Amino acid sequence: MTTIEVRKPGLSTTVQDGGRSGYYHLGIPPSGALDQYSLACANALVGNPGDAAVLEIVYMGPELAFTGPATVAVAGATIAPKVNGDERPVWESFDVAEGDVLSFDYLKAGARAYLAVAGGIDVEEKLGSRSTYALGALGGVEGRPLTEGDVLPVGSGPAGRAGLVLPVGLRPALSKQVEVRVVMGLYDHRLTDRGRAAFLDTEWTLTPVADRIGFRYTGGQLETVDREPPFGAGQDPSNIVDSPYPIGSIQVPGGVEPIVLHRDAVSGGGYMMVATVLSGDLDVVAQSAPRTRTKFVEVDLDTALRLRAERKERLVRMHAALDG
Amino acid sequence: MSELASESSTRGARYSWGGDEFVFVELAEEMSLQANFKAMAITGLLRSERPDGVLEICPANASYQVRYDPDVLEPHAFLAHLKELEDRVGDALGVTLDCRVVEIPVLYRDPWTTETLLRFRDRHQDPDATDIEYAARINGYGSVEEFIAVHSGSPWFTSMVGFVAGLPFKYQMVPRERQILVPKYLRPRTDTPKQTVGYGGCFSCIYSVRGAGGYQMFGITPAPIYDPTQTKPDFAEHMVFMRPGDIVRFRPIDRDEYDDLAAKADAGQFRITNRPVGFDLQPFLDDPDGYNKRLLEVLA
Incomplete structure (x- = not known):
């Protein structure tokens, strides 16, 4: 069995897959790859099921030694892999041999890259998933990001094929200026008309507070409607009686610095949420590096469902392009 | 359909x-x-139906x-x-919830939360007092001892699990005019000891x-309530101990008992005392003190 030895862990490299379901009511969020489309691409490039476990690499890649041959691929952020120092392309499968060392060049675009290995990263499943949920010390390797000396087992399965390339038209655009589609709602009635307009008209800037839990933006202040605080809510105008938080919901503590909750979200709390990012557009958020300029664009539910269907069709085209 | 953003049902819920x-x-x-009973009852009905395509059902406070x-x-x-389910539940006064009464031992004013709160006085409303001194004072209690007697004197209803x-x-099971109210920290701490007993809002x-955390820190319990390794005896089936609907009694303990129970917990020999009980809202609302007394008798 091939294993992968972690020589350098990178900034915050974690095992992630399609995520877990059914435990959010106990505070355990779905976790899983923040960019689910790139997860599916990386897996398809090496012949894995789309939701198999991979390594999620943030900003700075790890250094990994392989104890046996493997077929691997990198998708998502532009962070070129290197085999024994020789650069390999992103969005293309390639072979590594016993004793090879895989490292990474610096990040050129996007924020998160996905390293898939044919057979998948075969750590133990926890609550139906191999994904790491670090806040709860659950899944992945001991419930935490990789550290030096970790050994990752590679699953058995059909061997991958080197040289598969994802066509450029099926790769996500990676930009420092993005639009993120949202459905307004939840507690948006707490905003005045001016506050609502400011939310949608502001070009927000992603701060360095951008991790698997949430992404915090700066750039404006949202005006709230005056009120008597309801019993149990708290005194701040942005306080609500602690409620559940949808994945992708955007809360605005104090009316400043909106936070998009991502797949390791805190499952509830006492700050007003004013909109929810479309599930597919969470991939766009995932690929945002700090300082990315971001506009939140309102769509209605019917449009959201149409965009969801388009995303599904794109996944089908991606698989068709690679499975042929 | 964006007009749904604040659509209300006939009963006043907002969808x-x-x-x-x-x-x-x-x-x-x-x-x-x-409101919490309604959330429990509606989500309970939905859970029992297990409709295809439902992925997560999360009841919360209100x-x-x-x-x-x-x-x-x-x-x-x-x-x-979902609106039909709301209609079926109605005012929830006739609902009986299957609950557990759970005893949580608490060392109030313990050294670990005290050390932690002292590191974050710059984020607190009253930098010259401890969290529990502040909470006792603003709720009109003459002493911290009196405040602890109140915090541990009535049962608490688990209205939500998460964050x-x-x-x-x-949620404190006493009439509103007797409930403890304490603001959260002005700015959240970056550290809170595991198993801290905290307080924020109601x-x-x-x-x-x-x-991280923003709730005031009153004490600490030796009882583990989360075990992702599932090696401790209370966690053989679930890594999470607390469930929505658990009725909790905080039992004050001293340092000696804390050390004893903490050692037992480390050795995997501590079990949280709990008993099943049915909970009806209307009789509770009619006579909360009498109803609470009967609830807590099951622990005796």
């Missing part, structure tokens, strides 16, 4: 889409046990949310169904893991 995968329902703007797959469940039909894995929010909580 909203949370993107393409969530429906969010606020049953009441204010916290009350009755609201709930459902994550669903809109490719399996047509959103508008699903929303209409992080396994963290219970607990809720007590137990921090299941170490981490």
Whole structure:
């Protein structure tokens, strides 16, 4: 069995897959790859099921030694892999041999890259998933990001094929200026008309507070409607009686610095949420590096469902392009 | 359909889409046990139906949310169904919830939360007092001892589990005019010891893991409530101990008993005392003190 030895862990490299379901009511969020489309691409490039476990690499890649041959691929952020120092392309499968060392060049675009290995990263499943949920010390390797000396087992399965390339038209655009589609709602009635307009008209800037839990933006202040605080809510105008938080919901503590909750979200709390990012557009958020300029664009539910269907069709085209 | 953003049902609940995968329902703007009962009863009915396409059912204090797959469940039909469930539950006064009465030992004013709170005085309303001294004073109690007697004197209803894995929010089971109210920290701490007993707004909580937090810190329990390794005896089936509906009694303990119980917990020999009980809202509302007394007798 091939294993992968972690020589350098990178900034915050974690095992992630399609995520877990059914435990959010106990505070355990779905976790899983923040960019689910790139997860599916990386897996398809090496012949894995789309939701198999991979390594999620943030900003700075790890250094990994392989104890046996493997077929691997990198998708998502532009962070070129290197085999024994020789650069390999992103969005293309390639072979590594016993004793090879895989490292990474610096990040050129996007924020998160996905390293898939044919057979998948075969750590133990926890609550139906191999994904790491670090806040709860659950899944992945001991419930935490990789550290030096970790050994990752590679699953058995059909061997991958080197040289598969994802066509450029099926790769996500990676930009420092993005639009993120949202459905307004939840507690948006707490905003005045001016506050609502400011939310949608502001070009927000992603701060360095951008991790698997949430992404915090700066750039404006949202005006709230005056009120008597309801019993149990708290005194701040942005306080609500602690409620559940949808994945992708955007809360605005104090009316400043909106936070998009991502797949390791805190499952509830006492700050007003004013909109929810479309599930597919969470991939766009995932690929945002700090300082990315971001506009939140309102769509209605019917449009959201149409965009969801388009995303599904794109996944089908991606698989068709690679499975042929 | 964006007009749904604040659509209300005939009973006053507010329904909203949370993107393409969530429906969010606020049953009441204010916290009350009755609103929480509605959330429990509606989500309980939905859970028993197990409809295809429902992925997560999350009851909360006075609201709930459902994550669903809109490719399996047509959103508008699903929303209409949730409104039917709300109608079936009605005012929830006739609902009986299957609960547990749970005893949580607490070392109030322990050295670990005290050390932690001293590191974050710059984020606190009253930098010259400890969290529990501040809470006792602003709630009109003459001494911290008196405040502890009140905090541990009535049961608490677990109205929501979440924020992080396994963290219970607990609502004081006394009439509103007697409830303890304490603001959260001015700015959240970056550290809270594991198993801290905290307080924010009208809720007590137990921090299941170490981490950031904004609730005032009153003490610590030796009882683990979250075990992702599932090696401790209370966690053979579930890594999370606390469930919505758990009725908790905080039992004050001294340092010697804390050390004893903590050692037992480390050795995997500590079990949290708990008993099953049915809980009816109307008789509780009619006579909360009498009802609480009978509830806590099951622990004797």
